[in-house]
Amino acid sequence: MYKKLFGNRAILKNKWEIELLRKANAIVMEVLLALKEEVKPEKSTFEFEELALRICEKKKVKPAFKGYRGYPYALCVSVNEVIVHGMPKKEIVLKEGDIVSFDFGVIYEGYVGDAALTVGVGEISETAKNLLKVTEEALYKGIEKAHFGNRIGDISSAIQRHVEAHGFNVIREFVGHGVGRQLHEPPEVPNFGKPGKGPKIEIGMVLAIEPMVSAGDYRVEILEDGWTAVTKDRSLAAHFEHSVAITPEGPKILSKV
């Protein structure tokens, strides 16, 4: 999400709320994996929107993004240089060698699930493969730091370090976030920063950790439609996101089937 849209007091969740968030996120992951299965050349990005909506109907859940701040679709589909918030379109057709990110959310019993992943279309370049690998690894490096007593900056710096060690760059314009009854809650979870800085990580926080990584420059441009965020230099970008609960036993990934 965009930086600076919310305040600074995290809304802590009890066990029961975390269970509902787990159910919401399990559905999100189920949809994301179904979308991933369908990735092949010749598919338009709109076909994935339709599939996501069909699964929501079947599961009787509401998509979380549709109507959120005026976003017109249930799904974000971001191809190649599109970092996030790509809008599904019949005219955008996948081809061999592309990379495509799906970002999806649902509302289940009033609680929001939010996750994202990036996949290749058929055979992709070595750089693209590496970009996907490093971005997903960075997500897990961040999650490893999501312990009670640490600070948000510990997550941020772990992500940034891993990404930059592999010659890529983290996007600064968008950040991870708390998630609960609202899609975007405090605190912000940037993908860059310093260890030991930022808000304390507390038990009961649920954080959407979401590294967005450019194979080139990290600067962002927003296209005419007001949503599509691309890398200014049009280099490839990847995005992986999990919603993670902070428990006394450590971080628990909720976005799993």
Ligand code: MF3
């Ligand atoms: N996972 C994205 C985010 O946290 C989804 C938001 S898309 C929007 O920003 F359209 F709902 F804004």
Ligand code: CO
């Ligand atoms: Co998010």
